[in-house]
Amino acid sequence: MNLAILTSGGDAPGMNAAIRAFVRRGLADGHKIWGIPRGFEGLVHGKPMRLTAASVANILMTGGTILRTSRFTAFHQSMVRSRAAESLTRWHLDGLAIIGGNGSLAGARALSQIGVPVIGIPASIDNDIAGTDYSIGFDTAMNNIVASIDKIRDTASAHERIFVVQVMGNRCGTLAIASGLACGAEAIIIPERVTNWDAIARRLRATYARGKRHSFIIVAEGAGDAPSVALDIGQRTGHEAKWVVLGHTQRGGPPSALDRIRAALFASHAVELLTSGQHGLITGWKNSVVQAAPLSDVVDGFTRPPLLWQDLAEILAR
Numbered sequence: 001m002n003l004a005i006l007t008s009g010g011d012a013p014g015m016n017a018a019i020r021a022f023v024r025r026g027l028a029d030g031h032k033i034w035g036i037p038r039g040f041e042g043l044v045h046g047k048p049m050r051l052t053a054a055s056v057a058n059i060l061m062t063g064g065t066i067l068r069t070s071r072f073t074a075f076h077q078s079m080v081r082s083r084a085a086e087s088l089t090r091w092h093l094d095g096l097a098i099i100g101g102n103g104s105l106a107g108a109r110a111l112s113q114i115g116v117p118v119i120g121i122p123a124s125i126d127n128d129i130a131g132t133d134y135s136i137g138f139d140t141a142m143n144n145i146v147a148s149i150d151k152i153r154d155t156a157s158a159h160e161r162i163f164v165v166q167v168m169g170n171r172c173g174t175l176a177i178a179s180g181l182a183c184g185a186e187a188i189i190i191p192e193r194v195t196n197w198d199a200i201a202r203r204l205r206a207t208y209a210r211g212k213r214h215s216f217i218i219v220a221e222g223a224g225d226a227p228s229v230a231l232d233i234g235q236r237t238g239h240e241a242k243w244v245v246l247g248h249t250q251r252g253g254p255p256s257a258l259d260r261i262r263a264a265l266f267a268s269h270a271v272e273l274l275t276s277g278q279h280g281l282i283t284g285w286k287n288s289v290v291q292a293a294p295l296s297d298v299v300d301g302f303t304r305p306p307l308l309w310q311d312l313a314e315i316l317a318r
């Protein structure tokens with residue numbers, strides 16, 4: 001078969017590991033493998049490139065995506081999606097794997113609905129994709145945040161400051177909660193829950209009264225912006241509050257071992273599904289094994305962040 005792969009939306013560490021696994025697993029099973037540069041835009045305006053075992057050498061340990069990516073808003077138009085489907089026919093491609101987050105998987109479903117044999121591979125540092133407990137990139141991003149906060153802690157402690165750290169997650173607080181629990185944050189602000197600022201200020205004042213020399217508030221970007229939170233919390237507590245926006249540093253760097261392993265498992269599964277005639281699905285992680293789920297469950301579904309972890313982080317930081 002002629003199998004193709006593309007990466008779409010925000011990049012996530014581990015996308016390259018997934019491309020490598022898709023290519024090498026496909027070649028091992030006797031298929032020809034093609035890469036579509038620049039995501040959905042490449043399906044409409046670009047052309048595929050043949051991928052060999054050598055094309056994916058030395059990418060396992062790199063962040064970003066060798067296929068590059070784009071946020072291609074024109075793909076919301078059905079006429080544009082039809083042109084993408086025509087490209088696949090013209091290029092004689094028998095199946096397509098799409099690596100990306102919620103927006104990309106919605107595009108995958110739309111292609112599937114017009115007859116394109118598609119498998120989605122979940123990749124997003126937000127870990128907010130329904131139908132899978134894990135999306136590639138989350139573990140690396142969480143570790144990037146933890147490494148940054150561990151450094152900030154030294155200076156925070158030296159000056160006895162509060163630090164407000166803004167992390168990614170525009171619609172989902174999972175990344176903020178997990179990294180907050182891992183860093184011993186005093187408070188975690190997420191879009192899914194109303195924040196009681198008075199209670200946080202009271203807790204921080206008590207923390208300093210007990211002799212603690214620093215405190216951290218983690219804010220998911222969808223729940224507020226670090227400069228305003230720092231100003232407000234500084235006034236409420238009477239303590240100096242500084243802020244840091246970690247931004248795209250969270251998404252870069254070498255993927256963690258976990259992300260490389262999940263990427264290998266998901267991409268290999270994607271080859272198995274496409275070559276056995278199964279499509280309109282995502283591969284993903286459920287109950288500690290790789291499992292497929294219908295793309296429609298992903299697009300119409302929703303995820304809940306681990307709110308109990310958020311409560312626990314706040315208890316443990318007292």
Ligand code: F6P
Binds near residue numbers: 071125170251
């Ligand atoms: O969806 C993944 C994500 O990293 C979000 O957490 C973030 O809001 C967004 O992408 C940023 O996208 P961009 O790199 O296009 O600014």
